[in-house]
Amino acid sequence: MGRNNSDLVIFIGKRLLQLVPVVLGVVVITFFFTHVAVQNPCAIWAGPHATQDQINACRVKFGLDRPLTNQFWAYLSSLASGDWGANPATEIPVLSTISVAFPATLELVLASLAIMTVLGIPLGVVAANGAGRWADHLVRIFYLSGWATPTYLGAVILAIGVGPALGLPTKGDFSSNPPFTRWTHMSLVDALLGLDFPAAGDAILHLILPASALAFLNLGIATRMTRTSMLEVLPLDFVKTARMKGLSDFIVIYKHALRNALITTITILGITSGVLLSGTVVIENIFQWPGMGEYAFGAITGYNFKGTIGVVIVFAIVVVVSNLIADILYGLLDPRVEWR
Amino acid sequence: MAERGLRAQRTSPESVATPASRTSATALREFLSGFLRVLRANPLTFVGFVLVLIISFVALLVVLVPVVTQLFLGHAVLLTPYDPNALTTDYGQPPSGSHFFGTDNLGGDVFSRILTALPLDLAIGFGITGFALLVGGGLGLVAGYWDKPGTLGGVVSVFILRVTDVFLAFPSLVLALAIAASLGRGTGPSMLAVLLTWWPYYVRLTRGEVLAVKNQPYIMAARAAGLSEVRILVRHVLRNLLEPLLVYYTLDIGTVLVTFSTISFVGIGVPQSIPEWGGMVESYGRFLLTLPWTVLSAGGAIFVTVLAFSLFGDGLRDILDPRSRRALVLASVPSTMMAKAATAAEA
Numbered sequence: 272m273g274r275n276n277s278d279l280v281i282f283i284g285k286r287l288l289q290l291v292p293v294v295l296g297v298v299v300i301t302f303f304f305t306h307v308a309v310q311n312p313c314a315i316w317a318g319p320h321a322t323q324d325q326i327n328a329c330r331v332k333f334g335l336d337r338p339l340t341n342q343f344w345a346y347l348s349s350l351a352s353g354d355w356g357a358n359p360a361t362e363i364p365v366l367s368t369i370s371v372a373f374p375a376t377l378e379l380v381l382a383s384l385a386i387m388t389v390l391g392i393p394l395g396v397v398a399a400n401g402a403g404r405w406a407d408h409l410v411r412i413f414y415l416s417g418w419a420t421p422t423y424l425g426a427v428i429l430a431i432g433v434g435p436a437l438g439l440p441t442k443g444d445f446s447s448n449p450p451f452t453r454w455t456h457m458s459l460v461d462a463l464l465g466l467d468f469p470a471a472g473d474a475i476l477h478l479i480l481p482a483s484a485l486a487f488l489n490l491g492i493a494t495r496m497t498r499t500s501m502l503e504v505l506p507l508d509f510v511k512t513a514r515m516k517g518l519s520d521f522i523v524i525y526k527h528a529l530r531n532a533l534i535t536t537i538t539i540l541g542i543t544s545g546v547l548l549s550g551t552v553v554i555e556n557i558f559q560w561p562g563m564g565e566y567a568f569g570a571i572t573g574y575n576f577k578g579t580i581g582v583v584i585v586f587a588i589v590v591v592v593s594n595l596i597a598d599i600l601y602g603l604l605d606p607r608v609e610w611r
Numbered sequence: 612m613a614e615r616g617l618r619a620q621r622t623s624p625e626s627v628a629t630p631a632s633r634t635s636a637t638a639l640r641e642f643l644s645g646f647l648r649v650l651r652a653n654p655l656t657f658v659g660f661v662l663v664l665i666i667s668f669v670a671l672l673v674v675l676v677p678v679v680t681q682l683f684l685g686h687a688v689l690l691t692p693y694d695p696n697a698l699t700t701d702y703g704q705p706p707s708g709s710h711f712f713g714t715d716n717l718g719g720d721v722f723s724r725i726l727t728a729l730p731l732d733l734a735i736g737f738g739i740t741g742f743a744l745l746v747g748g749g750l751g752l753v754a755g756y757w758d759k760p761g762t763l764g765g766v767v768s769v770f771i772l773r774v775t776d777v778f779l780a781f782p783s784l785v786l787a788l789a790i791a792a793s794l795g796r797g798t799g800p801s802m803l804a805v806l807l808t809w810w811p812y813y814v815r816l817t818r819g820e821v822l823a824v825k826n827q828p829y830i831m832a833a834r835a836a837g838l839s840e841v842r843i844l845v846r847h848v849l850r851n852l853l854e855p856l857l858v859y860y861t862l863d864i865g866t867v868l869v870t871f872s873t874i875s876f877v878g879i880g881v882p883q884s885i886p887e888w889g890g891m892v893e894s895y896g897r898f899l900l901t902l903p904w905t906v907l908s909a910g911g912a913i914f915v916t917v918l919a920f921s922l923f924g925d926g927l928r929d930i931l932d933p934r935s936r937r938a939l940v941l942a943s944v945p946s947t948m949m950a951k952a953a954t955a956a957e958a
Binding site for chain 2: 289292293296297300301304305308309408411415416418419420421422423424427428431432435545546548549550552553556567568571572574579582583586587590591
């Protein structure tokens, strides 16, 4: 039992190994749900005016005339060889769409995590510091209203009401098609890499509303967790000692107490990644953000099964990996934690 | 021998029955007085409690009034002032005395539509969360209690946890959307979709609580006293799970409601002909600037309901957890009295 670097490597390796059964399970469930429930997707893929012959040809082309288990094994083996299939309607490969859409979503999620951290943690500290007084009540009302506002309601209000009122863009990630190469497909990073600073400003303006809409719900969680754990830490002896040493209030609260309180907050932030990803489906749809959420929605409603499964695989990996990152950060912040 | 002696003692009426009933009565009284004290000490919890009562009562009335009037008067009287699905020429009216929340773009009375949707949305919140609690809680209990490696229980426990991990890795809304889209549009499929994604959280929660409880000395004492495993499970383990699960259940009702309404919002849930808050926000969304009362009333209905349940659930935690109950009650007592009590206790 210990904590040195080899323990950390074993810990990460074990957790990444757990990905295999999780991804397999996710694929099995999504595959059978889509294929069993929708008996004849060819009627939709081939278009409304397709003849019976065209539909039959489509069934043969996509292998839908074969038994379900055959289809499943065929899909699984192509998946294992790196071929994620294509959208049957447009024939665009799933993997190439995802590799463009995923960075855009990652950028959105990271921006909203940044908002959550920058706003949520200080708010939690303020609330804990004035526990039971008006600052605390204000913060509590604020985070409870974030909690009680459905993502779509906040997004609609931001997109239709607040955005036009403030003159902020509400659609897409750039006002005009950017002239520089999209290396990473993250709008801000690409603009900075292309040394196009007006475009970078444009990218930031486009990020503000969707990222705030996504952050609003979870801001409450971050604030609440920080408040609770600060309340647990503040009465402890080491905080009293720091005060008695004559350190300023700011140092005591933000350096000594907050470091210990943050441990819980970070864990929660890692766990909320799943909630954030769910949120992107609605947010990207409303703000027309070119990411995974918009792609997921199109794939789900367009009976693009392989696209749906592809999205679900990526989301499952992100959820597992971000939980892992939260655990690693947890260990880095708290030296008592053992890598197991 | 010892077992039989114990049984005999437990069944003898004068030794056990009276104190047992007395303790449960005292426990109830203690709970109620603690409940009242916390409500008094925490006004926000009180607001949540009152709101939950009002919302549930109105929902019951909306369902019961047409049924009862049908039985006794021969024709159904709606509680809502207007027919929720009526299309009139009176469209786009701002809130007034005759239309509390105004009328929508098709001339429907927004207040009547919101009231009609209340029982559906509330029943979904209570029902789906309750089902997830039963299924997830049951599986979590099994996985937590019989988890000894190498036994049949251990194998079952590992299996349950692996399946739970798979479902936990799904962002619930994505899976729910995929299921709802595959099964076709409707109230049933979207309920099933939320249901299928909701139970895993309860497996994790219950298992964690069981693991924390089952190695406590009082469980060992119960086992040493010769109680059967089932009795220990029901009377000692399950009893201690009730409180955290009840708090989680209350807090979750709002979240389930939001998830369900999101499926209607994106257009693959409840059909447009049935009033539902999420669907209403979707269809009224584009009128935010022209007919703001429509979307704001529908959104406000969800907001108030979710807020009520989370305020109440938050307070319930304080009431049910003896440690925070004591802290709250102490906080509501002037500090000089506490100091006096402390010196008295020391003396």
